C-alpha cells in the first residue's frame with residue numbers, strides 16, 4: 001500500500017506564460033516565486049510551488065502527490081511495477097525543476113499523468129500573495145476519467161485512499177487524511193485536470209472573491225454555492241487556456257467511522273445545495289508525453 005502524505009503540485013503547459021502567470025497572481029492571488037528555464041513557479045502556502053507553468057503546448061502535464069521519503073518512493077515504484085503499471089524515475093534535472101529530491105511518474109488507467117515525489121522544497125517565509133484572496137492552502141486536485149468506479153478501484157487498490165462520497169457514477173471524492181477530499185475524479189470522456197482548488201479563510205473571502213472575479217470579467221463557471229458532500233462553499237472560475245480554479249471554504253474533516261454516501265447526480269441539489277445554475281466545468285486536457293527517460 002502506497003501512503004500518500006499530501007498533494008504536491010500541478011504542472012501545466014502554457015502557450016502564453018505571461019498571461020497564465022498574470023492571471024495566477026493578479027486574479028487568483030498566488031505568489032510568483034520564480035521564472036527559470038521556461039518554467040513559472042507559483043505558490044499559495046508553505047510549498048515552494050503548487051502550480052508550475054511550463055512553456056509549450058497548453059494542457060495539464062502532471063499532478064503530484066508527496067510521499068514520506070526515499071524508502072517510501074522506492075516501495076511505491078516496486079508496488080506499481082508489480083501491478084503492471086509502467087513507472088519511470090525522474091532525472092536529477094527533472095527533480096530539480098520540480099523542486100523535489102526525487103520522483104516517479106506513471107499514468108493512471110485513463111492517461112492522467114501522476115507524479116509521486118519526496119522532499120518537496122518548502123519556503124519558510126510568509127507567502128507574498130498577489131492580492132488578498134484569503135487563500136490558506138492548496139486544497140485538492142480533480143481529474144477527469146471515463147469511468148469513476150474504475151478510477152476508484154485503481155486508487156484504492158494501491159494507495160491509502162478511501163472514498164468519502166459518490167455522486168452516482170459521475171464523481172468520486174476521495175481522501176487519504178481527515179480532509180473530506182484531496183483527490184476527486186469526475187466523469188469525462190478524456191483524461192484531464194477538471195480543476196485545481198484553493199481553500200480560503202472565510203465565507204466572506206468566497207463572496208468577496210466572487211465579486212472581484214465578476215468585476216474583472218472573469219468567467220464564473222459555477223457558484224457561489226455549497227457542495228452537499230464536503231459542505232464547502234465554493235466558486236469555480238476559468239483561467240487562461242482552459243484551466244479551472246476553485247476557491248472553497250469550510251471543507252469538513254471525516255473520522256474513521258465515516259460511511260460513504262451516494263448522491264443522485266440527477267437531483268438539482270446534487271452538487272449545489274443552493275440550486276445555482278449547474279455548468280459542467282470544462283477540463284484542461286491531459287497532454288500525452290512519454291514518461292521521463
Ligand SMILES: O=C/C=C/C(C(=O)O)=C(/O)C(=O)O
Pocket residue numbers: 142167171173184197227228229230231232246248251270271
Ligand atoms: O460536484 C461536487 C463537488 C464536490 C466538491 C466538494 O464537496 O467540496 C468539490 O470540491 C469538487 O470536487 O469540486
Ligand SMILES: [Fe+2]
Pocket residue numbers: 140142195197246
Ligand atoms: Fe473541488
